[in-house]
Amino acid sequence: MDDNAIVCRCSDLTVKDVRNLIAKGFTTFDELKRISRIGMGPCQGRTCAQLVLRELSIATGKQISELKPGTYRPPVKGIKLGAICECSTGGEVHD
Amino acid sequence: MIKTADVVIIGGGISGCAIAYNLLKKGVKDVVVIEKAYLASGATGRCGAGIRQQWGTEMNCRISKLSSDFFENANEELDYDGDIEFKQGGYLIVSSTEKEHEQFKKNVTLQNSLGIQSKLLNLDEAREIVPFLNTEGLISATFHQKDGHLNPFHTTQAFANAAKRLGAHIYTYTEVMDIIVEGGRIVGVKTNKGDISTNIVVNAAGGYSQLIGNMVGLELPVFSERHQILVTEPVEPVLGPMVMSFSLNLYCQQVPHGSIIMGRGDEGEPRDLRITSGWHFLEEMTKTITKVLPPLKDVRLLRQWAGLYNMTPDRQPIYGPVDEVEGFYLAIGYSGHGFMFGPATGLLMAESILGEETTLPIDMLHLNRFKKGELIFEPSVV
Numbered sequence: 450m451d452d453n454a455i456v457c458r459c460s461d462l463t464v465k466d467v468r469n470l471i472a473k474g475f476t477t478f479d480e481l482k483r484i485s486r487i488g489m490g491p492c493q494g495r496t497c498a499q500l501v502l503r504e505l506s507i508a509t510g511k512q513i514s515e516l517k518p519g520t521y522r523p524p525v526k527g528i529k530l531g532a533i534c535e536c537s538t539g540g541e542v543h544d
Numbered sequence: 545m546i547k548t549a550d551v552v553i554i555g556g557g558i559s560g561c562a563i564a565y566n567l568l569k570k571g572v573k574d575v576v577v578i579e580k581a582y583l584a585s586g587a588t589g590r591c592g593a594g595i596r597q598q599w600g601t602e603m604n605c606r607i608s609k610l611s612s613d614f615f616e617n618a619n620e621e622l623d624y625d626g627d628i629e630f631k632q633g634g635y636l637i638v639s640s641t642e643k644e645h646e647q648f649k650k651n652v653t654l655q656n657s658l659g660i661q662s663k664l665l666n667l668d669e670a671r672e673i674v675p676f677l678n679t680e681g682l683i684s685a686t687f688h689q690k691d692g693h694l695n696p697f698h699t700t701q702a703f704a705n706a707a708k709r710l711g712a713h714i715y716t717y718t719e720v721m722d723i724i725v726e727g728g729r730i731v732g733v734k735t736n737k738g739d740i741s742t743n744i745v746v747n748a749a750g751g752y753s754q755l756i757g758n759m760v761g762l763e764l765p766v767f768s769e770r771h772q773i774l775v776t777e778p779v780e781p782v783l784g785p786m787v788m789s790f791s792l793n794l795y796c797q798q799v800p801h802g803s804i805i806m807g808r809g810d811e812g813e814p815r816d817l818r819i820t821s822g823w824h825f826l827e828e829m830t831k832t833i834t835k836v837l838p839p840l841k842d843v844r845l846l847r848q849w850a851g852l853y854n855m856t857p858d859r860q861p862i863y864g865p866v867d868e869v870e871g872f873y874l875a876i877g878y879s880g881h882g883f884m885f886g887p888a889t890g891l892l893m894a895e896s897i898l899g900e901e902t903t904l905p906i907d908m909l910h911l912n913r914f915k916k917g918e919l920i921f922e923p924s925v926v
Binding site: 483524 | 581582583584585589626697698701775776777778801821826827830831833834840841842843844845846847848849
């Protein structure tokens with residue numbers, strides 16, 4: 450893959466950025482996420498996680514199935530704070 | 545893994561990494577940090593990462609001031625190739641009861657006497673700082689410009705990198721299984737990757753500190769409590785300071801890259817080690833925050849998570865050696881404030897371990913204060 454190909458659209462990281470971080474010793478998805486915000490943006494890892502795992506697999510020699518993709522946390526999709534609040538007080542939600 | 549160490553520190557959060565850095569800087573040779581997952585994987589990386597000096601006890605004020613002064617120059621001091629992202633947008637702490645307002649007056653007097661330039665504000669002055677603050681039901685506020693936010697992952701990494709350059713042995717994904725005590729004295733640590741002989745062990749295990757205490761036969765007077773937190777999508781800069789309230793039970797801050805982080809405590813939490821996310825928190829948090837900061841109702845929640853507060857009865861940390869086991873040291877019980885105390889923890893613990901005169905009188909924070917009943921309670925905690 451081209452060094453400048455974007456892996457993380459939310460936090461603007463390229464393949465090269467990810468490879469550099471792996472070379473520095475961040476060899477799990479959890480560690481990469483926390484040091485670079487990859488997977489922390491609006492996509493919550495849906496775009497980038499597989500691409501990152503592929504790079505980790507190449508660098509560590511472990512199969513992708515052996516690598517942990519990080520914790521999937523709620524919610525599945527971004528929700529307005531006002532909508533959660535309305536819902537909790539019995540109102541109808543239109544978001 | 546090395547076989548023998550001068551000091552073994554249990555816990556790779558801000559405390560453990562800062563203690564290691566300070567010990568090495570003072571010339572200790574073999575310093576080991578053992579972390580069961582990755583650096584900052586526990587309370588450090590899960591916290592709201594707010595930094596404040598506006599406390600209600602003298603020790604908490606002094607510890608936080610010492611730490612905050614360090615953070616101002618930490619990138620240079622630790623020669624970090626990244627950025628710890630220190631934003632000093634201030635903390636605006638609001639009161640909503642007369643009792644709290646009276647406490648604020650005392651807090652500001654105490655803080656000012658210790659060189660912390662906080663001030664008491666009326667509600668009009670508070671709105672000059674946060675124009676969309678809904679002051680209904682509020683009485684007053686305090687503000688201190690030097691409070692703010694730090695990136696907990698980079699800050700921990702900065703300490704860890706500096707410690708490694710000085711020769712630290714940092715073992716991640718390594719778990720302490722037992723601590724060996726012979727004749728009342730520490731002689732070694734057993735891990736799932738091998739054993740290390742040592743006469744000094746530092747318990748910096750955050751939410752798991754009581755389990756480490758059990759390994760040397762101590763029942764520590766601390767318990768862990770889940771605290772939940774959420775983060776929104778990044779938005780344009782709209783909120784300079786952290787907005788916080790003890791009586792309304794909330795804190796809320798926009799971090800430098802635009803996301804807004806907020807959290808609150810829950811008195812109904814069971815005392816266990818769960819760090820799962822719950823729906824009840826979302827309801828209570830969104831109800832509270834959309835009342836105090838109404839425009840946030842249109843910002844989207846991206847993610848919620850949780851971490852552990854390691855609570856002490858007086859909500860001040862426990863620092864120093866213990867009377868019961870020679871060579872066993874505690875840096876625990878931060879009650880939700882261990883990250884912001886990190887630099888002071890590192891310095892004070894290193895001084896204590898080396899038998900030097902400590903920069904602050906941490907004898908007051910010794911474990912035996914609970915036996916003696918000499919407690920000074922911190923009133924200002926979310």
